[in-house]
Amino acid sequence: MLPQLIPLPFILLLLLSEFFSCNVIDGQVRINLNGKWTIQAEGSNVSYPATVPGGVYMALYNKHVIDDPYAGFNDVAYRNIGKKNWNFTKKFTVTESVVASKNIVLVCLGIDTVAQIYINGFHVRNTSNMFVRYVTDVKKYVVVGTNTITVAFTSPVTAANKANDKLPYTVPPNCPNPKQNGECHINLLRKMQASFSWDWGPAFPTLSIWRDIYLEYFNTTVIRDITTKTYKGNDDWYLEVVVFFDNRARVPVKGKLSIHMSELKVMLTSNIDLTKDSDELKTVIKIPKA
Numbered sequence: 540m541l542p543q544l545i546p547l548p549f550i551l552l553l554l555l556s557e558f559f560s561c562n563v564i565d566g567q568v569r570i571n572l573n574g575k576w577t578i579q580a581e582g583s584n585v586s587y588p589a590t591v592p593g594g595v596y597m598a599l600y601n602k603h604v605i606d607d608p609y610a611g612f613n614d615v616a617y618r619n620i621g622k623k624n625w626n627f628t629k630k631f632t633v634t635e636s637v638v639a640s641k642n643i644v645l646v647c648l649g650i651d652t653v654a655q656i657y658i659n660g661f662h663v664r665n666t667s668n669m670f671v672r673y674v675t676d677v678k679k680y681v682v683v684g685t686n687t688i689t690v691a692f693t694s695p696v697t698a699a700n701k702a703n704d705k706l707p708y709t710v711p712p713n714c715p716n717p718k719q720n721g722e723c724h725i726n727l728l729r730k731m732q733a734s735f736s737w738d739w740g741p742a743f744p745t746l747s748i749w750r751d752i753y754l755e756y757f758n759t760t761v762i763r764d765i766t767t768k769t770y771k772g773n774d775d776w777y778l779e780v781v782v783f784f785d786n787r788a789r790v791p792v793k794g795k796l797s798i799h800m801s802e803l804k805v806m807l808t809s810n811i812d813l814t815k816d817s818d819e820l821k822t823v824i825k826i827p828k829a
């Protein structure tokens with residue numbers, strides 16, 4: 540029997556703290572870092588406005604620095620863009636109550652691809668995979684007032700070539716068909732493979748913050764993800780719910796998990812007893828017969 544994903548016909552509520560008084564989802568607050576950023580290429584003294592989520596080609600196109608990259612052979616004319624290192628920079632303001640919070644994390648849902656992230660000049664992390672969410676503790680770097688975040692990108696073309704140089708063997712295909720005017724060794728990067736060219740598509744090895752980026756501040760344990768699975772036992776159907784927590788404070792947490800399946804008019808509750816070292820909780824519920 541294959542596990543089956545439920546399209547969430549139910550609402551999942553979670554109440555935490557010993558007194559069941561605090562809803563963790565409400566206790567988690569965000570500072571959105573999307574919107575206006577500036578970009579600058581290494582070795583250049585000119586910066587351009589950019590919109591996040593977004594990348595360098597779009598920013599240069601919007602500022603009329605380049606024409607439509609899809610027109611004619613503009614992919615070849617603009618190939619140098621992806622061979623440069625680019626910095627994305629933004630200033631943001633933080634209040635005292637944010638800095639007073641126990642946890643401050645930087646959440647990047649999509650960084651494309653190889654980059655070093657700095658806050659107020661301090662190196663906070665590296666990235667190398669455009670498909671994953673990076674959550675980084677930045678509490679010690681954020682200050683009351685104006686802060687600066689820089690995502691310093693390495694050219695993906697350079698990064699792919701360097702990764703290849705480090706290998707004692709080659710991983711074919713090394714380079715695309717020359718007719719594609721593409722770049723080499725994309726299979727060594729966790730980046731959209733078509734961005735180095737494909738038989739049907741030109742190469743735009745972009746550098747971008749392609750999904751939301753924000754700070755989260757919270758004093759409690761928070762929920763990061765929820766997965767559900769239904770399966771059949773001998774006679775009954777069961778619902779397995781796994782809740783993944785961000786328990787970075789490493790404290791034991793007691794609480795109550797309430798699962799509400801609105802279509803079946805069912806509300807089920809189980810106790811949460813998270814030890815200080817655990818980050819997930821699995822609950823299995825027998826689905827009542829209608």
Ligand SMILES: *[C@@H]1O[C@H](CO)[C@@H](O)[C@H](O)[C@H]1NC(C)=O
Nearest residue numbers: 579580581582626657689691
């Ligand atoms: C990019 O950011 C890094 C790290 O802050 C810095 O060392 C470098 O000078 C910056 N480059 C440009 C072109 O602004």
Ligand SMILES: *[C@@H]1O[C@H](CO)[C@@H](O)[C@H](O)[C@H]1NC(C)=O
Nearest residue numbers: 579580581582583584585586
């Ligand atoms: C920027 O660099 C160019 C040459 O690359 C130079 O002509 C110009 O004076 C520089 N501008 C500033 C503000 O430094």
Ligand SMILES: *[C@@H]1O[C@H](CO)[C@@H](O)[C@H](O)[C@H]1NC(C)=O
Nearest residue numbers: 566568636639640756757758
């Ligand atoms: C966390 O607690 C501190 C100190 O009580 C408070 O200033 C801050 O606003 C709280 N943060 C959140 C997200 O509730």
Ligand SMILES: *[C@@H]1O[C@H](CO)[C@@H](O)[C@H](O)[C@H]1NC(C)=O
Nearest residue numbers: 654655656662664665666693
């Ligand atoms: C981050 O990336 C830089 C540049 O590639 C590298 O020198 C540094 O060692 C990396 N740091 C970590 C912690 O991986």
